[in-house]
Amino acid sequence: MTLLNWRWDFTWEILPRLLLATGKTLIAAGLGYAIAIVLGLVLALAQRTPYRALTMIVREIVEFIRSTPLVLQVFFVFYVAPQFGVRLSPWMAGMIAIGLHYASYLSEVYRGGLDSVPKGQWEAAISLNLSTSRTYFRVIVPQALPPSFAGMGNYLVGIFKDTPILSVIGVAELMHAANSVGAETYRFLEPYTLVGIIFLGISLPAAGGFRVFESWMRRKLGMS
């Protein structure tokens, strides 16, 4: 069995390098997610304004981003921005592309959460004469968040798993490091397998942790 080809000394040699790159992957995922969380809310709220033209344009943008491949969007941002005179570093372009991509996903999660708040809550807020912004931030959003947690958790894990795509424009994350190891040593078994194990070792506990957090949050808000 060629599985015996696995070289432990080589594994230990490259592991620190891969773990260092894992740190960068986590940073990339975290930054991208931070962008997506805020921008997603903007995209979701923009679709609830009374301006129909704005709603329709934002809707179409979200659909477009959601139904086209992230890898192409990464290329597009990285290579097209200079045509408009904006020179972006691979990190910048990567964060913009992945942030925008997941913002469109999260906007759908928020939209579902906002729609799940009963109409009576809006009416009660009007009857108490709360302003629109207060109604959103004191009444509607706190209730829209718990139903959104499951989706938000899924997409946090999802953005983490999509960071390898950023390697195509040279963002030095985990996949990029594994590619470099492979190119230098012509050994692919250990680096790619390790990358798989590292991803598994982070995304599975994260998904489980999010489920625990979700139920805790629901209890805390008295909505269970």
Add this chain to the structure above:
Amino acid sequence: MDLREPIDHRVAGRASLALYLQVRIFSKLGKDHGMSYFEFIAKYGDRILSGTLVSMMLTILAAILAIAIAVAAGLMRMSPNPLVRGIATLYIEIFRGTSLLVQLYWIFFVLPLFGITLEKFTAGFIAVGMNLGAYGSEVVRGAILSVPRGQWEAALALNMSSGKRMLRVILPQALLIMLPPWGNLLIELLKGTALVALIAVADLTFQAKQINATTYLSAQSFGTALIVYYIVARFVITPSMRWLEGYMKRKMGRA
């Protein structure tokens, strides 16, 4: 995406407006580089078309594989045998817990070390199909579980074998429930095929990359590819899934 929203003239109108704006922007950009968008299409249209066909082929083959895996793994997850259940769970967790790109590279670069060498096109659709199959298995399982308990009991009361119960009574009903989420999964699958460009399969993304590398017309090459993916997702996959749903509903007398 709400797959039930009917495509009407407004959607088509919006899409053509978007296309028109893109064309205008690109032609303006193109002129700066001495080439209008129409000249660009005339020159590179063939390659974009051939890339699109490769992407479509990949999508169809990967979809067939994904559906087969999804049904098998979904049913295995519900098996009373813990070993069968365990194998399915392991498969699903591994493929959902790591990235498609990692899986693709592993299948293409590492499997040969085990004596399994796949041609890059084959490695491409197998990776995408296996990945989406893992996600699909959860959809299959969820749909089967959501068939009302009474249907199982009625089939049992008719003394059907467990295989017959599943095949004749439960699956047809589950199929209708799982069609809308499968529409979304197929779009994810189409997007996933774009990654095979990274192992040099000449799909749409690969062609766009090549054209960009030789012409530096980044907005035109990548933009055109994005629009093609969008059209396939929104005006081919989504409407056909909706048609299929309507057809199934009619067939099952639920129209």
Add this chain to the structure above:
Amino acid sequence: MTTEDLLTFPLALQGDHVPMVSFRQVSKSYGSLTVLDSLDLDVAEGEMVTIIGPSGSGKTTVLRMLMTLETIDGGVIYIDGRPLTHMPKGIGLVAANSRHLRKMRSNIGMCFQHFNLFPHMTALENCMEGPVNVLGLSKKEARERSEQLLAMVGMVDKRHQHPSCLSGGQQQRVAIARALAMRPKVMLFDEVTSALDPEVIGEVTNVIRKLVAEHNLTMLMVTHQMGFAKDISDRVCFFYGGRIEEQGTPEELFGNPKRERTQQFLRAVKEAV
């Protein structure tokens, strides 16, 4: 309704006996369905008016319009003499802007069929929300006011509970306290007992009885409980097809209904019980 039509309405009602609530030729329709057909209705300060009628007769729409939850297709509503969803501009009335709406809304409080308490806030927080964030009271003042009102509705012990821990009757009592905490001049009760189990209806009606007896609030109530309406109303309006078919004191309307539709309705209600 065109601007010219609005010119026929006064910018404000003046005189010695300005009604607290005044509907002037108010109309509302959804497509071809007319919900309110040129309604005229005055409610004096401190008066308790109950609206009864078959479903679809427009009775809930009257309350929802007063709370500005529904738009008005025609006519003008005046609250304490001032137009509610219109405002004076030049010589006539125009549609109100949001500032005018918010100012006018502060006169009105409402209780809903399904309570609509905020589920992520405790009973006390529900009551304090408006006073703190809209009226600008300090937390201390708002807390005192809210606790006082929760005590009045008999819910002060449960003030730190979330709505999900309260029964329907308890939730509705908190909702009444929440609305009163805004010190409205007009209170609206929209089928507040319809979603309750029979055994807890009494605890809510008792609170409303107490309000009628001890406070000089102007109240409009939509209800299906004829006995309750008879007990506490100053006046009962029977709605049919978007207009007031008949109105009068409870004794007149329940004891000696003059219109045939009223008689039919009351007979049907009696048979159902």
